[in-house]
Amino acid sequence: MHAADFRFLVVRRAAAAAVALVAALAGCTGAPDPPDQQSPTPNGASVNATATASAAPAFASGLDKYSRDLRAGGATAVVIQMKSRVGEWSSAEGVRNLETNDPVQLTDQTHVGDITMTMVAVSVMKLVEEGEIQLDDPIQEYLPEFESIIKPPGPVTIRSLLSHRSGMPHYWETPNDIGNRRFTHQERLSFAAAVRWGRGAGSLYNYSNTNYSALALLVEKLRGQDIGTVILADNVKPLGLQGTLMTGSEPGPQNLIHGYTRTEGGELVDNALAPFHSGSPDTGLISTVPELNAYFAALQKGKLVTPQSLAEMHHPKYEQFGLGLVRHYDPCSNNDYYGHVGVVRGYAALALISADGSRQIAMAVARAPKPDLIGFDDPQALEMARTAVEALNQAC
Structure with a gap:
């Protein structure tokens, strides 16, 4: 299995772990407004904005321990x-990069990986609302070149593309060495064309980033603009977000958190702005932790x-993945948390919000510089999801 294959498996396993965290707690009401522009958190400091230091929320100790343990x-x-x-x-704990050792700030930008898919899904849903497409139409009806x-x-x-139920293979499964360069959506689809389609196409859940390459082609054809520009128009500009953009946009971000890995030989590799993610509809987005919270609150x-x-994006009800959204069980209200997880080389990110909007969390980690993990079990990503859900449950 390729080193990046664990990404979609981690999402599935993390969801199962989160669902198991059941507590008999009261329901929650009320919804917070999306956060305003945040002021940076001093390095090494934890800030509670609404309570005194002696009366920190119950969830704070668990999150603080999680951060300290990762560091x-x-x-x-x-x-x-x-x-x-x-x-x-x-x-905000740690440093922005290992060259300058500048303290990381709350508003620093970071790669958010697969969270990009949620914004692509919103752009698709806008086309549905405008009557340009219908969810249950074949993509071939609008994109004949898809067949070839x-x-x-x-x-x-x-x-089925939005919900990862198309049966389309993951482009990482190609027998070719993908390497680290910029790819077109067509190229990603062509990688998957060399792999056999899954059984039960159209009904069985099978996470595949290639689905969103196809959706990007559809959006670009109907909008006449590249997917990064459409994402900005549909998702970013309406909310006035300043730190959210598609990789490949110039100039690049100045306050970007750098995520590192190491080769088997011990060489340190800086994965910031890796060409592979440039313009990618499945992993290409850069954002900040406060803006992730602002975005999912607005959504x-x-x-x-x-x-x-939104109701379409939340369904199917008893499946872990809807249309561009991951679901985690919320025992506080016997409902769900909605959001997404993103894991790419050197980085992990997560954003979740309760169905009633009363609780939300966003997290970003520049992971310990190690060789890429291979296999189903990625303990760090599992622990991130588990920690986030536990904190949300404690805020009932």
Whole structure:
């Protein structure tokens, strides 16, 4: 298995771990406004914005321990912000990069990986709202070239692409060495064309980033703009976000957190702005922890799509992945948390919000510089999801 293959498996396993965290707690009401522009958190400091230091929210100690443990294990940066009715808490620990050792700040930008998919899904839903497409139409109806690039076994609906139920192979499974350069959406699809399609296409969940390469081609054709520009227009500019952009945009961010890995020979590799992510509809986004919280709060409140579109994104109800959103069980309200997880070389990120909008958390980690992990079990990503859900549950 390729070193990056664990990304989608981790999401699935993390969801199962989160669902197991059941507690008999009261329901929550009320929804916070999306956070305003945040002031930087001093290096090494944890800040509770709504309570005195002697009355920190119950969830703060667990998040603080999580951050300290990661730093002790070699993570170069850990940034967290949680907002809830019972209090707010944020922390920025570590350094922005290992060359300058500048202290990391709460508002520093970071790679957020697969969280990019949520914004692509919003752009697709806007096309649905405008009557340009329908979710249960085959993508071939709007994108005939799809057939010649990937050679699907039959019609592939837009809904199945959004929900990872198309059966399309993951482009990482290609027998070719992908390497680290910029790829077009067509190239990513062509990589997957060399791999056999999964059984049960159109019904069985099978996480594959290639789905979003196809969706990017669809959006670009109908909008006449590249996917990064469409994402900005549909998701970023309406909310006035300043630190969220697609990689490949110039000039590059100045306050970017650098995530590192090491080769088997021990050489340190800086993965910041890796060409592979440039313009990618599945891993290409850069954002900040406060802006991730602002974004998912706005999405959950219906500020980006209609209530009907949001309901579609939340379904199917009893599946872990909806349309561009990952679901985690919320025992506080017997409902769900919605958001996404993103793991790419050197980085991990997460954003979750309760269905009623009363609790939300965003996290970003520049992971300990080690060789890429291989296999199903990525303990750091599992622990991130588990820690986030536990904190949200404690804020009921």
